Amino acid sequence: MSRRAFHIVQTSLLASIAVLVTSVGLSAGQGPRLPMVADALRWPTERPPRPLAAKKVTFPPYEIRTLPNGLKVVLVSQNEQPIVSARMLVRAGAAQDPKGKEGLAMLTAALLDQGTASRSSAQIAEEIDFMGGLLGSGAGTDLSFVNTVSMSDGLGQALDLMSDVVRAPAFAEAEIERQRQQALSSLTVAADDPDTVASQVIDRLVFGFHPYGMPSGGTVSSLSSLTRQDFVTFHKSWFVPNNALIAIVGDVTPDAAFAQVQRVFGDWAQAPVPAFAPMDPPPPVKRLIVIDKPGSVQTEIRAGHLAFERRHADHLVMDQVVKILGGEGGNRLQQVLRTQKALTYGASADLDAYKLTGAVIAETDTRTEATAEAVRTVVDEFFRLQRERVYEGELEGAQDFLAGSFPLSIESPDAIATRVLNQLFYDLPLEDLPAYPERVRSVTVDDVQRVAKSWLKPSSLSVVLVGDADRFMKDLAGAGFSSVERIPIEQLDLTSADLRRAQRGAQH
């Protein structure tokens, strides 16, 4: 093959030369074809090799202890690498944002390491960076977290820092303003990102004005309204030891780790946790919303409906139903939308089961012209899964993955701790951890059919499309959607009843 010709093309932008050399490259490239064909012919036809003897896989050892003040401590000791991580969960997140104060949990978490009673923001950053550690904090739907990573000999110092930021954040006005500005800029970017917008709108449709439906990153008006007192109150209400869990994981013995936790959190005062009983989410109704973003080259698609909380008795089965629809080991959506129709790079469905309730949500994206076909296909798969019994082999596929991947799920000490924390956080039995593979395999095709029949709601799906509406609206009726609400992206307001911004001078 003439490599010199390649140089000519790469240093020249003349299209004519490019065409010439392209053809040279092609004919040269065809030279070695014959040997390959011959190799393929010679290649043996054979069956895959048998597996080796399987090893018995047991859930690795861990300990749970509790401090007198109610702080639950998970200890996982593993000394392959000289590193320790500490992870604290507090049982309050975006769901606990008061109405009109959306974004409070997120900003509270962001402010924790921005200064305490005894350390400035800069001192905290310098201390953790100099020791080669990591310190991070954030908020999720039902929880807030603070994590550290340190070398084994730095655990004490890392926990000193963690204790300081968890227990004594300063919430200084200047830091509040900095974080507020960052959050507002993030909103500006998020509002322009079809992926983020689609996910926010589907949550809002599925959960309504239940806290799970509200934007966890806040809105311009909610972020602007937050005062120092809001942060102080949120922190004081929820950040108490009897409302928290901590895991110490890695190269430290359980006794040494527990002694360190006791040292820094032993005198953290217990306090009553506020009651929390939000309104129920609305029942599922069929609704299609198009968020118009002219110029988009793809349409972001979400389809879903309300399901149930993590502790629900049908969770184990429903998880497999949703895996068949769109998860690892199954995923009809991916097979149809990607493999058969080449409409997307990826399609999936998730069972988002939280503390109080949950949802089934399918997602994909496709080129604008294919929007109606893709959304119709997604909805059809919900119907098909409810209407027809799944194949035995299909269920086995989902179960083989879930049960078989058990050894992969306990590779790192952090992964082990995550599973333990998960059980504790959702008040699930710890005995389920070692029994997981057997529990997965206990689910039958009949179970799947029963749960799919009672919990899938294909006729009451909420659907969100974010894309260039003019280019696909006319196709939606043909795909079975006669009633469509269309909202220009700049008029979207997740906190209003009709999802539209109030009509007074919202333009800027």
Add this chain to the structure above:
Amino acid sequence: MTTLVARVVSSFRRRALAALGVALVAAGALFVPLEAAVAPPRLQYQRFTLPNGLTVILHSDRSTPIAHVQIWYHVGSKNERPGRTGFAHLFEHMMFKGSKNVEPEQHTSIVSSVGGRANAYTNEDATVYWNTVPSQYLPLVLWMEADRLGSLRIDESTFVNEREVVKEERRMRVDNQPFGNLNELLYKAAFTTHPYKNPVIGSMADLDAATIDDVRAFFNTFYIPANATVVIAGDFDVAETTDLVTRYFGRIPAGAGKVPRDIAPEPVPAAEKRFTLEEAWPLPAVIVAHHITYDGHPDSYPLHVLAKVLSDGNSSRIFRSLVYDKRLAVAAFGSANLIEHPNLFYAVALVAPGQSPEAVEKALIAELDKAAADGVTDRELQRAKNQFARDYILGRESVQAKAGVLAHAEVLHADIATADGEFAIFQNMARADVQRVAKKYFTTGSRVVMHVRPKTGGSRP
């Protein structure tokens, strides 16, 4: 919600394309604290070459009953010929389209059906296929990987279908996201000649132009045993696995000849380059970049230290100055993109509302110039070394990560000993090394400055 930095960083990560979020292997990120009471264990391995040229590396670690197989083909987007940008990655997709004994799309589903995970990614320099499975299935995975290298099915209709999938991937990752094409714009501006100027995902026009003959030629040229390295890490018996690899891969013929490696070098830039562009982005951005050396060059280690001092953590200079103190930017970070051929050190800032891009540019350049003029402090150097020790350990927690470290050293450094050997280089680094390198690369002549302004109207054309 995604943080701003995560969003912009992901634009750069997107250069390496993977169906899952596979972290890039940090090149030579191996530091140790001076007072290192804590030193990570060295990686133990066996290395051998089969008669057909295939390199094999074994790292036995029996702590968890899982095994990981990672195959690196030393071909990436920089090996693409003109008019075929995106082809290395498109070809990666074709490797999932079946071989003599494995039906199309079955590779991934067979692996999931035994509880494993499999995927692949392509970057500028390499294409990497990986599988993690419960360890009793190691023979199955080796057999399937050998089957597709020995007998890939190349079928026109499958190819046409898969090309549409890749086009959706480009739309999703690059064209339909705020800042999705940031990286593409920078490299197009900074490089004139070397194929690093092209995005790994390729252009729509080039994807459309690719043919089934290109697939055959690419397979025959680059997917030969001498261009492949198989790393196996995890719970296995070394002798038994050596036999398996030899049995399954040994029967693949050596192939058609030498892999072409004559890639046009980027000429040394004569003067600073400046660009001002308009994009449908929600916030303006400023990027300051310098042409630097390649991964493994003696200067690459001080460049890693400079990236740490300038941009790792909230105590780093760029964050401290632009985001925290002056509040010129809502997000800012820098990175030394050290890969196989000379690349860029870049600093990116998203301009804060009410601030001017000019002021942001000035502040970014001031930080780079200051590093060249005054170097770094003893404390900063020590901090960077401590941070590298952490990254070094965190980068070796899983069998997948360990395999990646070994393969990176073998394939891109052509010296597996560097997987652990760079440790000492970092340990011994002095302030003078760091300042010498900052002075050498952070020059006006090597600089690329790019301003990107939001298009009025906000939407893409």
